[in-house]
Amino acid sequence: NKRMKGVSIARPFYYGSIAYPLNGKKASDADHTHKWTVMVKGLNNEDLSYYVKKVVFKLHETYPNPLRTVESPPFEVSETGWGEFEIMIKIHFHSSTAEKPVMVYHHLRLHPYEDDINGQPWPKDKPVMSLLYDEFVFNEPTESLYQTFQQH
Numbered sequence: 001n002k003r004m005k006g007v008s009i010a011r012p013f014y015y016g017s018i019a020y021p022l023n024g025k026k027a028s029d030a031d032h033t034h035k036w037t038v039m040v041k042g043l044n045n046e047d048l049s050y051y052v053k054k055v056v057f058k059l060h061e062t063y064p065n066p067l068r069t070v071e072s073p074p075f076e077v078s079e080t081g082w083g084e085f086e087i088m089i090k091i092h093f094h095s096s097t098a099e100k101p102v103m104v105y106h107h108l109r110l111h112p113y114e115d116d117i118n119g120q121p122w123p124k125d126k127p128v129m130s131l132l133y134d135e136f137v138f139n140e141p142t143e144s145l146y147q148t149f150q151q152h
């Protein structure tokens with residue numbers, strides 16, 4: 001599995017959360033105010049699974065089994081809760097890529113930055129999204145990783 005000197009490959013992805021207020025709708029726990037999903041996704045719905053092996057999401061300790069491992073797409077976790085916190089996201093690549101895992105942090109956002117939009121109160125049923133664009137950069141990829149990207 002030789003490495004390709006002088007070659008660099010970038011692949012776009014995005015990660016983050018989308019949260020919906022429950023507005024009194026029943027949750028598993030009466031304290032919970034929001035339903036949310038934290039995710040890692042390819043741009044334009046590109047499939048990541050041909051080079052991403054699994055994604056581990058580390059939730060706040062108030063959650064049961066806070067370490068959530070997702071081994072196939074969609075690489076996401078959905079939960080309900082009441083509070084915002086930092087989620088550690090560790091992205092593992094297939095062993096054939098010989099790439100180390102990539103770690104990113106996401107602040108789960110349940111509440112909008114502003115209470116209003118142009119003077120109108122923020123709609124109570126509107127989801128709050130916090131998504132960030134990023135890129136994986138593979139420097140001197142293995143030949144096998146390079147071939148994989150040629151085919152996709």
Ligand code: SLL
Nearest residue numbers: 029060062063081082083084085
């Ligand atoms: C805060 N520092 O105080 C943060 C902690 C934790 C959020 C937020 C628990 C859900 C459950 C939940 O929503 N934790 O009951 O499992 O705002």
